[in-house]
Amino acid sequence: MQHSFFDVWNVEEANSAIISTKQKKSKKVNNVQNSGIKPVKQEKAIEQDALFHDLQENTSKIIPPKKQLLKWIGNKQRFASEIIAYFPRNFNTYFEPFLGSGAVWGKLSPQKPFLSDTFAPLMEIWQTLQANPELLKQWYAERYEIMSQGEKVVGYEKIKAAYNAKPNGADLLFLCRSCYGGVVRFRQSDGYMSTPCGIHKPMPPINFAARVDQWKVLTGTTTFGNLDYTKAMDMAREGDLIYCDPPYSFSQSILYGAQSFSLSDLFTMIKRCKERGVFVALSIDGTKKSGNLLCDITIPDGLFEQEILVNCGRSMLKRFQMNGQTMEQEVVADRLLLTF
């Protein structure tokens, strides 16, 4: 059966409709009001953020890059400061097992990070940034040239076809920067990258090269791994810090080819880490639909000690679905759950 890009959205709509019905029926909604975890006021984050880099003992003191290297759905660029403000002052190795575009890592710039993601072409980009940043610049410039030569959409589709024939970091790098809304999506049936060409003009290679240089500085003592989060979290020891930003259980189940992701399995991993004395911070989808409907996620009792609502503004997914129109009432807040 042929699937179009917009079929994917329809599948997602259908899924979220089912979830909404379940939410209405469910009496046991775990949310900020009744999860039993004390929410923390946002002022605390701002206050902590001002002091963070002076007090944090495990940051490399490298000035964090201001702009993203990659466009990645669900990236935490705008909220990274607020998130890291709640991290412990002292920790050993920093783990980020759902790396994506690495916004929180970039802001924190820790001394000894272990960064990983299950998506191989994505990790190829990060590993190339570390080993051969000039090659990364070249990958981008070559594809920018293809797109600039003739009809923009034709060039884009050529690169997309090359990616789909053989998924690889070089094509993904350019596609994530040039696709519609920066939302790299994969068809549910066969993992085909289906996002159409963006309406914007991708940044010129010279600007991209400057971002490569800024991000490269961060990779000095970094270890990158292409592995499942369970394997990465197993490696963490007492005193280490893990920041988890998994695919959103409600809105991102078909992104990143991660259909099989289960939040309850992640909770089991977090419990094991906590028992070993590892600090774990978890971002999960907080509110949807006008900010009134809180996602019905059953959080195991006693697993988290604190919960913070991080305001993420309007939902990018929703904006995209509305064909570029913004929806003023669509306010999204992430929940940050801490085991410490």
Ligand SMILES: C[S@@+](CC[C@H](N)C(=O)[O-])C[C@H]1O[C@@H](n2cnc3c(N)ncnc32)[C@H](O)[C@@H]1O
């Ligand atoms: C919400 S994104 C992370 C966004 C990231 N915080 C950022 O700022 O860009 C979730 C990431 O989890 C990855 N992922 C999905 N399933 C995974 C798994 N089982 N193990 C490791 N990574 C996984 C996806 O490839 C995706 O990059």
